[in-house]
Amino acid sequence: MLCHDDQSNIVPVEHRKVTYRLYPSKTQAAALLHLLRLHQQLYNAALDQRITAWRRRRVSLSYADQCRELTDLRRECPEFATANCSSQQRTLRRLDIAFQAFFRRVKERGERAGFPRFKSLHAFPGFGFKSHGDGWRFVPGADGKHGKLRLQGVGVVKARGQARTGGTIKACEVLHRDGVWSLSLTVECQPIRAGGIAACGLDWGVSDFATLALTDGTHRSIANPRLGQQAERGIRIAARAVARKKRGSNNRRKAARHLRRLRQRLANRRRDFAHQRSAELAGRFALIATEELNVKNMTATACGTADAPGRNVRAKAGLNREILDTAPAAFLALLRYKATEAGSEIVEVPTRTLKPSQRCPACLRVEKKTLSQRMHCCPCGHVEPRDAASGRVALNWVLGQMQSGREPTLRERAGVAPPAHETPSIPQDWMG
Ligand SMILES: [Zn+2]
Incomplete structure (x- = not known):
């Protein structure tokens, strides 16, 4: 769907997720936990039903089958009827998606595909709602900051957070992790961000996270924060502490919680880094030329086979760890959508x-x-420097393509025509 904004540019309507932290009172938290348990029980029961139907009758149940059964369940067990019906359908849909993903993995990889699992309450991530107003309503605060979530059976819960782009609220997920509740809103909006005018060639690295070759012949580096390396020791110690404690003990539960927190903190820091750096790049450049990123190939193990053992296996394993530490694929995904919002191109x-x-x-x-x-x-x-030279080859190639008119989709507004001496003439046989 396309719409016209004020400048009559065509801005596509997109779905964006906005996360808020929820601050329920004690009674509200108890009510939320009760809802979470109902959804967890429904999920596990539906999973059990699918497994049994397959074992006994060789029938695979569909989402629609299970939705019909939900109606019966709600009639027979009044407790389940206290939860919102379309929200429960969403939980059934999640199970259905888990099964579809499982079948896809079976096709791709054969028997190694993981089967959907029963979930304990603390591993159960949360529950969602569809149409705004059906069992829930979110009211943003004045100036779009923070807000209040009204939830059927729970009450009005305070929320803190802020959407970058306003829009129409479509759906939400109420999420729970280690006693912390949050709200993920799906908002239909037309995101726009200020774009830049410069061009660069971007080379992914390890010692530096990335190197940017600029059109004036200079280069900039984005340092690798090595977040994983920093957190590794703490996580290793915490994991060992969990392993030492008796199964089912209170101490083990506490240690496991500490370990989850450390892992969560690392994930948060990685995400922050990726969001900040990608926003900077999208705001500064109208054109970013980069290599095709193939993380799977980049981090393939060097082990080889028993007949033909690989060389430098340990060094490659260390390099893989460092490449994965920077999470380049996740970074590129963020950079892509931010570049789209800014009207720039990768x-x-x-x-x-x-x-x-x-x-x-x-x-x-x-x-x-x-x-x-x-x-x-x-x-x-x-x-x-090697990385800068590599970024510059990519940059020059794209600029050359633009000049020879083979890439008419690139925007004129990029204004990136380089000095003549910087753009080598491109031999015809480059594309092989
Ligand atoms: Zn040369």
Whole structure:
């Protein structure tokens, strides 16, 4: 669906999630927990029913089958009828999605696919609601900050948080983790953010998170925060503490909670980093040229097979850990949607034919470098740090494509025409 905004630019309508922290009173928290338990019981019962139906009758139950049974269940057990019906349908839908994902994994990977699991109360993430007004209503505070959630059977719960772009509230999830309640609103909106005018080539790295090659011939680095490395020791110690405690004991429960908190904190810090840096990039550049990112290939194990064992296995394992620590795929996903909001473009260059990390950005000569070679020194006289040179090859390739008119979708407003000496003429055979 497309709409026109004030400047009569076409801005697509998107769904965005906004998270609020909920502050229930003691009685409200008890009511929320009661609802959570009802949903957990429903989920587990529906899972059990699917398994039994398959074992006894070789029938796979569908979402629609289970929705029909929900009606009976609500009639027979008045306790279940206290919860919102369409919210319970959403829990059944979640189970259905878990099964679809399972069947897809079976197709792709054979027998190693994990089967949907029964969930304990503390592992049960929460419950959702569909149409706004059906059992729930969210009223944002003045100036769009914070707000109040009115929930059927719970009351009016205070919420803290802020949406970046206002819009129409569509759905919500009430989430629970370690005694903390939060609300994830789905908002239909037309997100717009201020975009930049510069162009850069972006190279993903390990010692630096990323290197940006700029059109004026300079480069900038985004340091790798190494968040995983920092948190690793604490998490290892906490995990050991859990393992040492007796199963089912109070102490073990406490230790497990501490471990979950540490992991949660690491995840939060990673997410913050990715959100902040991607917002900066989207706000500054109208054009970002980068390599196709294939994390699966990048982090493939070097083990090899018993017949042909790989080399440098431990070094590669360490490198994989560092690559995954930076969560590049998650970062690129954020960068993509923020770039879209800002009206800027991310262009992925064909890595295999272009070979940005081996090609000289000045004379286009290809020479294989080892990973330890950090400087690009070409016989033509071009000297530049390896990552910057690689980003520059990608940047020059995209600018060359624009000039030769093969990429008409790129926006004129980018205003990124480079000085002549920076854009090498592109040989016709580049695309292989
Ligand atoms: Zn050269």
